Amino acid sequence: MQENVKRNVLLNPGPSTTTDSVKYAQVVPDICPREKKFASIMAPMRDDLVRIVHGDPKEYTAVLFCGSGTICIDVVLNSLLAEGKKALVVNNGSYSKRACDVLTAYHMPFVEVKQPVDTTPDLDVIETALKDNPDVGYVYMTFHETGSGLLNPVREVGALAHKYGAFFITDSTSAYAMIPINVYEDNIDFCMASAQKGIQAMTGLSYVIGRRDIVEASKDFPVRSYYCNLYLQYEYFETTGEMHFTPPVQTIYAARQGIKEYFEEGEAAKWARHQRVMAAIRQGIDRLGLKEALKREVQSGLVAAVRYPDDPAWDFEKVHDYCYERGFTIYPGKMQGAGTFRLCALGALDEEDIVAFWEVFEQALAAIGVSTPVTYTE
Numbered sequence: 397m398q399e400n401v402k403r404n405v406l407l408n409p410g411p412s413t414t415t416d417s418v419k420y421a422q423v424v425p426d427i428c429p430r431e432k433k434f435a436s437i438m439a440p441m442r443d444d445l446v447r448i449v450h451g452d453p454k455e456y457t458a459v460l461f462c463g464s465g466t467i468c469i470d471v472v473l474n475s476l477l478a479e480g481k482k483a484l485v486v487n488n489g490s491y492s493k494r495a496c497d498v499l500t501a502y503h504m505p506f507v508e509v510k511q512p513v514d515t516t517p518d519l520d521v522i523e524t525a526l527k528d529n530p531d532v533g534y535v536y537m538t539f540h541e542t543g544s545g546l547l548n549p550v551r552e553v554g555a556l557a558h559k560y561g562a563f564f565i566t567d568s569t570s571a572y573a574m575i576p577i578n579v580y581e582d583n584i585d586f587c588m589a590s591a592q593k594g595i596q597a598m599t600g601l602s603y604v605i606g607r608r609d610i611v612e613a614s615k616d617f618p619v620r621s622y623y624c625n626l627y628l629q630y631e632y633f634e635t636t637g638e639m640h641f642t643p644p645v646q647t648i649y650a651a652r653q654g655i656k657e658y659f660e661e662g663e664a665a666k667w668a669r670h671q672r673v674m675a676a677i678r679q680g681i682d683r684l685g686l687k688e689a690l691k692r693e694v695q696s697g698l699v700a701a702v703r704y705p706d707d708p709a710w711d712f713e714k715v716h717d718y719c720y721e722r723g724f725t726i727y728p729g730k731m732q733g734a735g736t737f738r739l740c741a742l743g744a745l746d747e748e749d750i751v752a753f754w755e756v757f758e759q760a761l762a763a764i765g766v767s768t769p770v771t772y773t774e
């Protein structure tokens with residue numbers, strides 16, 4: 397029954413390229429998710445998700461939700477703010493802006509610390525905002541701004557949050573299970589991810605990982621959403637072992653396989669592979685004279701935001717289509733004002749995929765008449 401599925405090299409920031417074993421893990425006999433046989437796969441999965449960030453499952457818990465990664469942003473923001481407290485968001489990219497949009501949608505009070513999108517945020521500005529707002533309940537920052545590739549100083553900002561009596565939430569969706577994370581050393585009370593990113597599985601399952609004591613304390617916080625409430629979902633898991641509402645059955649089987657492959661590869665080896673992929677991406681960038689929007693020192697090493705060359709023949713859509721037809725997907729950037737496209741080192745890829753990609757990319761440039769090395773006016 398198992399036919400070969402065409403392998404595409406996805407250089408977009410997730411969903412990422414998956415292994416065949418993860419794809420086929422979804423093909424299982426139909427099962428009612430209320431059967432014990434199904435429910436019993438979720439408890440070990442929750443503990444494994446905590447272990448990926450080196451948490452002790454007695455102190456940290458993973459709560460699963462059916463949805464894309466944004467559901468976790470929604471859940472943590474709306475569920476973890478006590479009555480009378482304010483949120484503080486470090487806004488320096490498209491994903492932290494999304495957090496501001498969520499808080500606005502819930503009419504929740506928040507302090508927005510706006511910072512440049514292309515460089516590391518200023519810790520003094522964040523500290524001043526905390527001093528000026530003693531009623532901040534939690535500090536929220538994106539771990540890795542996937543739109544630009546910027547890596548944020550999680551450990552330092554987590555420490556600041558704790559110094560001022562707030563807890564610390566980070567959207568680690570595009571770092572989790574790629575960049576090694578240790579919730580204790582990195583001062584993380586809550587982080588999150590989605591199965592289509594670091595564990596290289598399918599979209600539709602997302603998880604919040606965080607401190608049990610805070611989740612339990614949040615029982616008394618205002619309930620601002622019925623479907624997207626952290627405590628309600630946690631409590632249902634703790635008492636029944638199941639998701640409150642219908643889980644994404646096949647997606648969970650794929651995630652289980654993705655987690656198994658994660659531990660088989662190992663944290664350090666996997667991160668080394670992603671770095672190898674990024675090194676190959678950067679080699680091609682340098683060879684073709686392409687320029688990036690961010691300095692390499694401030695980047696995560698998982699996403700390169702490449703500036704559009706200033707060549708009148710450059711046409712992102714045409715280059716995209718040429719590459720896509722040959723099995724390589726590139727993706728537009730998400731930086732306001734700047735024309736960029738992204739090359740990402742997520743997924744089940746290795747160096748040779750990138751070498752093959754650059755050959756095709758170079759052919760695409762030749763086909764549309766962009767000369768190499770490419771040129772920029774500034």
Ligand SMILES: *Cc1c(COP(=O)(O)O)cnc(C)c1O
Nearest residue numbers: 464465466491540542567569570
């Ligand atoms: C991918 C991603 C998400 C989730 O986006 P969805 O489109 O909802 O899956 C959230 N935060 C970050 C930083 C991401 O990279």
